[in-house]
Amino acid sequence: MSDNVQKPLIQVENLEKRFGDLHVLKGVNVKIQKGDVVFVVGPSGSGKSTFLRCLNRLEEPTAGKIFFEGVDITDPKTDIDRHRQKMGMVFQQFNLFPHMTIMKNLTIAPTKLQGKSQEEAEETAIQLLKRVGLADRADAYPSQLSGGQKQRIAIVRSLCMKPDVMLFDEPTSALDPEMVGEVLSVMRDLAEEKMTMVVVTHEMGFAREVATRVMFMDEGYFVEENEPGEFFGHPKNERLKNFLSKVL
Numbered sequence: 001m002s003d004n005v006q007k008p009l010i011q012v013e014n015l016e017k018r019f020g021d022l023h024v025l026k027g028v029n030v031k032i033q034k035g036d037v038v039f040v041v042g043p044s045g046s047g048k049s050t051f052l053r054c055l056n057r058l059e060e061p062t063a064g065k066i067f068f069e070g071v072d073i074t075d076p077k078t079d080i081d082r083h084r085q086k087m088g089m090v091f092q093q094f095n096l097f098p099h100m101t102i103m104k105n106l107t108i109a110p111t112k113l114q115g116k117s118q119e120e121a122e123e124t125a126i127q128l129l130k131r132v133g134l135a136d137r138a139d140a141y142p143s144q145l146s147g148g149q150k151q152r153i154a155i156v157r158s159l160c161m162k163p164d165v166m167l168f169d170e171p172t173s174a175l176d177p178e179m180v181g182e183v184l185s186v187m188r189d190l191a192e193e194k195m196t197m198v199v200v201t202h203e204m205g206f207a208r209e210v211a212t213r214v215m216f217m218d219e220g221y222f223v224e225e226n227e228p229g230e231f232f233g234h235p236k237n238e239r240l241k242n243f244l245s246k247v248l
Contacts, residue, residue: 007070009034009165009196010055015064017050024050026220027064032165035194039207039228042217043243048200051217052169055198056080056087069164085113088158088166092174094150096142102129102153103138106160114161121160128156132186148179155186166190168199204247208232216240 010032017025024047032038040048053059055066057073057080065074073083096105106128107121116124129135132152142150151171158166168187172180184206191197191210201207207214208228215225216237224237232248235241 008032008067009036009069010198011067012055013065013067015051015054015066016062017047017054017059018062024220025054025061028220028222030215030222032196032198034164034196035212037191037195037197037210037212038199039211039214040198040200040217041202041204041207041214041243046217047220048217049169052167052198052200055167056084056089058089081113085109085161086164088155088161088163090151090154090158090166090168090171092170094142094147094154096150096153096157098142101139101141102134102145105142105153106157109157110160124160124162125156128159131189132156133182146179147175148182151175151179151183152186155183155190165196165198168197168201170200170202172201172203202247204232204244216243218243 008031010030012028012030015025015028028051040051042048050059054061061074065072067073068083068087071078071083073080100108103122103125106125107118110116110121110124111118126135126138129138132155134149134152137145137149145153171187172183175183184203187197187199188210211228213225214228214231215222217223218239224231224235224240232244235244
């Protein structure tokens with residue numbers, strides 16, 4: 001029993017990523033347990049988003065291994081699309097289909113990829129829309145929604161697949177400041193429900209409040225990680241101290 005508890009949901013071993021001569025990730029090792037809420041912070045260009053995008057192979061790793069639920073998803077024989085269904089992803093941009101209603105946006109993947117009936121998919125979608133306060137927009141089109149509403153819909157779209165982990169790539173950085181709170185509120189609720197999350201963000205106050213663990217990436221390495229109180233209150237690495245002095 002205890003062996004199962006200890007097994008990481010995601011295990012990254014010696015992950016490297018190069019873009020031509022640019023060495024972006026330089027041998028990254030990370031374990032993420034079920035229920036972890038891991039925030040990845042660091043200066044622009046440090047490799048944060050590349051790391052996140054490697055986790056579901058939107059970026060192909062140059063070297064190293066990534067195990068998701070015990071399966072090496074870097075193995076060419078692995079059906080990556082099947083595993084991606086269990087990894088929700090939310091981007092800076094919302095990527096909603098503009099010509100489809102919100103309901104259609106939310107039900108297309110569960111019906112096409114998971115074989116759910118339209119009725120079952122719509123029922124799940126409505127429940128989730130209620131949770132994020134947008135049940136009345138089911139028949140609207142993306143162009144009729146604000147940025148904050150679109151991002152909440154993008155989160156719901158991922159949740160409709162009932163994922164085992166949610167990956168967030170700077171989900172609030174493209175939003176007007178007054179809309180950031182409504183998206184963070186949805187993410188806070190997910191964290192409280194013990195959804196496993198990996199979040200790349202510049203929202204330091206939110207990281208301090210919600211994360212179970214914060215990781216600092218600089219020049220392609222994770223150079224320090226800790227629980228939020230220690231991470232922000234007593235940073236050890238000089239680079240991290242310097243970074244926090246600029247952003248806090």
